[in-house]
Amino acid sequence: MTTTTQANNGPVWDWAAGHGPVTGALSATTGCLAVATTGAATGMPAGWVLTVGAAGAIGHTISSLRERLSARTIAMRSASWLIGAGWTTWAMTTGPLTWAALGSLATIGVGIGAAARSTLLFEEARELEAIAADERQVSRELSAERRAIAAEWVDRVQRVCNLTLRILAVEIWPTGTGFTIDAELPAGGTTYDRIAQHSAALSADARLPHGCTAVASQGVHQGRVLIDVTTVNVLSEERTYPSDYSALSIYTGIPWGYRTNAEEICVFLREQCALVVGPTGSGKTNMVHVILAGFARTTDVLTWVIDLNAGSAGLPWARPAFDPNGAPVDGVRPGVDWLASTHEEAARMLDAALAIGMRRKVAYQDLMAERNTDQLPISAKIPQIMLVVDEGAEILTSTDRSMKDLAKKILEVIRMLRAMGVRTVLTALGATGSVLGNLMIRREAKARVCLTGGEVEGMDLSKVFPGARGLRVDQAPYKGAGFMGTPESAAALFKNWRILPNQIRDIVHATTDMHPTLDDVSAKAGGDAYANRWAPDRTAWMRDTAHAPTAGTGAAEQPTAGRGLNLSALRSDKAAPVTDEDAAVRAFMEQIDAQFATAPEPGTEPEPSAAAPGLNLSALRDSDDDGGPTWVADAVAAIKAAGPAGMKPSAVADLVRRSRQAVRAALKAAAERGELVYRDNGPHSVYVHPDHA
Incomplete structure (x- = not known):
């Protein structure tokens, strides 16, 4: 029987504890003495004691067999019952209080204790041996499985790879x-x-x-x-973002998804930028939310988001922190530190980032010297700024004037502010040469993600992961699945978690206390543009659900691709009458001057159109009744004269003195009409006359 020590009341008996070798022997001998004394005093028949001893021996034998104990333990327990019953019977007839009776009882007690200790050690050793035997069996089976796998794959590699x-x-x-x-x-x-x-x-x-x-x-x-x-396809199932919103750091890695072995994959963005490529419907927006969720959980990162598509990427992370009137909600901070949905706000943000980076270079020289490093020590007191630009790769490759200005500033941030803790995450719609042609993107974006969603067009994985072998788009046909590569982990299949608006709201509330504040040096460098980033007049667009953004906000200043001008020459119906004709003409001229060059093409003179005199618009120029430019006939004749070798579109453009884009479109239309044949040979593709095809 064991005791436990209690602070105030002294030792306390543990009546639930089992008997050990000592307490068991003591209990048996005192019981025998009590029964013998009582029996002798009351004249109890001695046969009753023998009957009880035999019953105890039989019961313990049965219970020991059920417990699968050893024969040694069963014999010891049965013998203890029988010896105790025999001594009790003898003591009742001869007197239990004699020195002979008490001495023999003490000897029996010592023997029972020693035997119990011996059998207990034996049972423990036997149990350990059984466990070890089971482990050896499992190990043998596992080793056999591994040997079978090894032999199978040796043959397979020999057969397939020689x-x-x-x-x-x-x-x-x-x-x-x-x-x-x-x-x-x-x-x-x-x-x-x-x-x-x-x-x-x-x-x-x-x-x-x-x-x-x-x-x-x-x-x-x-x-x-x-x-x-x-061997198990974990990419086909949808998994929600983990509910563990514990604190992270830019140094410990930020989880962005999981591999095919179901293990999380983390990115380390202290020194490197990231690029996320994904066509429409591949889960790119969800991936952006997963990225923002990871940044929201870090204690040394502030997230700035640029999304010129009405700020849709960052809105779910900002709205929980403001009431319908734009006033901050007590105790809640936005999941992102700054959100830009217009060109003007994006320019302010980028200017502030550049100013902060330049100021940090000077202001923290003493700190870097003290730490003996040439990189700014990032911490909760001096947080890193992660600039997330949705469709940022398209901004960098755009030919629009205002987009070029933003692209220039983004490239300056990427090129100049690595050591000062300002990094970028850019997204793109496709893995094409036009998007990934910028050397700065390829060199600095070491962490790369390509979401495929089963899309094949525009998904050139060799451009995203140069040098990687064996990657195919059809390996990841599921939404949210694709390929991911970092300097720490080679490019391979992965999938990101599904994150829903209600979980975004939960993360914003759960991580409010984790967000750092911008250091004083950087905040002063950011100026009013940063200090008033959440001012009601600058965030009014978040609450305006009744009207679309106007040109004044910058959200709709750029013409949608393919829309073009609303020209009367191209409309089948009449436009609404203009009340102020002069004002309409002036606005029309300003729009034309801002978006189209009206100078004549090289080598040609403007030819006024009879249908619409005045501007030399391409919509009204070089058209005939057959639906093609008038110079196509000359081009077809030249291609015919070139014989089987044909002519490249660039050579035809030089011949007819037209732009290459216009010539390609016209030749393609001629091929569709059967006047020419297109011979596809990559960069050596030519058009051939049907007579020579």
Whole structure:
């Protein structure tokens, strides 16, 4: 029986505790003495004691068998009952209080205690041995499974890649969704690329489910290779953003999704920028919200968002912090530190970022010298500014004048403010050369995401992940799924979590106390543009649900692609009458001057149109009754004279002295009418006359 120490009342008996070797022997001997004394005094028949002892021996034998105890333990328990009953019977007839009776009882007690201790140790050893045997059995079975996997993949790699591997280890993923093979490459300078380029063939040969891949990556040295084999398609299921909103740091990594082995993948953005590519419907907007959720949980990051599409990316993160009148809600801070939905506000934001970065370069020289570093030590007191620009890659490649101004400032931020803790996350609609052609984007955006959603057009993965092998768009046909690569993790399949508006609202409230405040040096550099960023007059657009943004706000200043001018020459119906004709003409001329060059094309003179004298508009120029420009006939004749070699569109443009864009459109229309044949040969594509085709 055990005791526990209590502070005020002294030792307390634990009556629920079981007997050990000492307390068990003591309990047995005192019980025998009490029964023998009582029986002798009352004249109890001695046979009753023997009957009770036999019953106890039988009961303990049955219970021990049920517990699957050893024969040694069963014999000890039965013998204890029988010896105790025998001594009690003898003591009742001869007297229990004699020295012979008491001495023999003490001897029996010592023997029972010693035997109980011995059997207890034996049972413990037996139990440990059984556990070890089970573990050895599991290990043998697991080893057998691993050996089978190793043998299977040695044959598979030999068959598909014509390489003989020496597999060193097979690690079964704890999630049960696949395994990793660690193998040694054959001698002769073989690299892991030889296996990586056959990823699709290996997956097909292994009969892996759709969405599962066999991806080869670098091992611990250049003579080793790791092959990650996914056997369960975790990309097909939708998972919500984790409900753990614990604090993060820019140094510890920010989770953006999970790999095919169901493990989270984190990005480290202290020094690098990020690029997220995804066409419409691939889950790019949801990915932006996942990114903003991660930034909202960091204690040393302030998030600035530029979204010229009415600020839709940042609105759900800002609205919970303001009431319908634009006044701040007590105890709630916006999930983003600044939101720009117009060109003017975006320009203010970028100017403030540049001013803050330049001021930090000078003001924190002593701090950097004290820390012996050439990079600003980021902390909750001096937070990093993450600039998230939705469709920012398109801004960088736009030819519009106002967009070029924003693009210039974005590039300055990327180029100049890395050490001062200002980094960017840009998104793009497609993985094409026009979007990713900027060297600054490719060089600085080390963390890259390409959401495919099954979309094939405009998804050139080699442009997003140059050098990566075995990546195919059809491996990630699910919304929110795609490929992700960072300097710490090679490009591979991943999927981001689904995050809904109600969860965004919960995150804003849960992370309010985590958000840092901009340091005084940076706040002064940001000036009134930063201090008044949430002023009611500058955030009125968030609450204006009755009207669309006007040109004065900058949200609708740019013409929509493909809309063009509302010209009467191109309208089938008459426009509404203009009450002030002079004002309408002036506005029309200003619009034309701002958006179109009216100078004649090189080598041509403006030819006034009889239908609309005045402006030399391309909509009214060079048209005939057949629906094509008048110079097409000359181009067709020249292409015919060129023979089977044909002519490139650029050569035709030089010949007819027209722009290449206009010539391509006209030649394409002529090919559709059957007047020409287009011979597609990449950069050497030509148009050929049907007589020579």
